[in-house]
Amino acid sequence: FVVAAHCAGRGAAAGIAQRLLETLTNPFHIDGLEMCVGASIGISLSGQDGATPELLFQNADTAMYKAKALGASSYQFFEPEMSVEARRRLQVEAALRRALELGQFELYYQPRIDVRTWRLRGVEVLLRWKHPELGQVSPLEFIPIAEERGHIEAIGRWALREACRVGKRLSDQYGTQLHVSVNVSARQLRSAELVADVEQALRETGFAPRALELELTESALIDDIDQSVDVLHRLKRLGVKLALDDFGTGYSSLSYLKRFPVDVLKLDRSFFLEECPNGDEFVAALVHMAHALGLTVVAEGIETEEVMETLRGCRCDEAQGYLFARPMALAEFDKFLQCEVPGVLAA
Incomplete structure (x- = not known):
């Protein structure tokens, strides 16, 4: 829906938007x-944001999607940088269609370390995309x-198979079993092909199932709890x-931990920030x-030896973060393993 109005300025336009939201969000009965509905409103101002009706509509539409991204019922004025964001998104969308086919994705590897011994326990695999024109595009x-x-x-299927292939090669090369952790997205979890994809990746690469760890987020699991429980089993x-x-x-x-057959709990880095009150005690309680x-x-996200001491005192099992190593390309990770192996990979 489009509302055109004479306004004295941003304040008047904001007043109209606020009254519209108040009216639209009022409950009604059917x-x-x-029932109740929400709304997202984008606002563009004539003379300031566009000289033609078409451009005004386009800019208001861009601002509306910004409002949608903020969630709840809200409004946003068009700002010039929004056009830059919109163009960037269109570029990324267009390039993403053929990125896998053109071999633009790469896996990076970040070690996981035994807290007590500082020995290598395994590695988390992270997806990276380097586009010839866009450069390194953030996973976020x-x-x-x-x-x-x-x-x-399709991207997740490739990443899973590549991670298993590399895990198998490195395990054979260094004569020890490398444990590999791969992220699974919410959409993959809902896919009917996920279990078959995992089974096929293991079969084709010969990677040991016990050495493969799949990481799933809470938000993905609770989207459909019954389905998630079935897939995890x-x-x-x-x-x-x-x-x-x-x-x-x-x-x-805690009820999710009881229902989901998980083996590993990964604590977010926010638990280890200095400004977190009673952080040590809280982490110890979670670990226990x-x-x-x-x-x-x-x-996750460990950057200082002080935090490592805290983790050791809490009897945490493993840690990863910049204190040990940043995510690295395969060639660099291979060199990292040459320094750590033989005799350093923990069983």
Whole structure:
């Protein structure tokens, strides 16, 4: 819907938007049921944001999508940088369609370290995209678009198989079993092909199922709890391990830990920030709870030795972060392993 109005300025336009939202969000009744709707409003001003009706509509539409991204019922004025963001998104969307086909994706590897011994326990695999014109595109930018546009299943399938292939090669090369952790997106979890994709990747590469760990977020799991429980049990039957990623950033319900057959709990880096009050005691309580449930605990985003001392005191199992190593390309990770192996990979 489009509203055209004479306004003395931004204040008057904002007043109209606020009154519209107040009216639209009022509850109403249909067949005895109370209903309510929300709205997102984008505003462009004639003379300031465009000289033609077409440009005004386009800019208001751009601002509306910015309002939608903020959530709830809100309004946003058009700002010039929004056009830059919109153009960037269109560029990323267009380039993403053929990125996999053109071999533009690469896996990076970040070590996971035993807290007590500082020995290498395994590695988390992270997806990276380097485009010839756009440069290095952040996963925070392209993964949501890949999920929205339906590309993530194919990308995730490639990443899973590549991670297993590399894991098998490195395990054979160094004569020890390398444990590999791969992220699974919400859309992959809802895909009917996920279990078959995992089974096929293991079969084709010969990678040991017990050495593969799939990381899933709380928000992905609770989208459809019954389906998630079913999929996780089927994955467990393949022999792979399951990790609950970013624990503490979502719902963090203990009932989910009871229902989901996970093996590993990954604590978000926000638990280890200095400004977190009673942080040490809280982390210790979480670790103790996880151990009582038979779970391994991995701390993410570790950057200082002081935090490592805290983790050691809490009896945390593993850690990863810049203190040990940044995510690295395969060639660099291979050199890292040459320094760590032989005799350093923990069983």
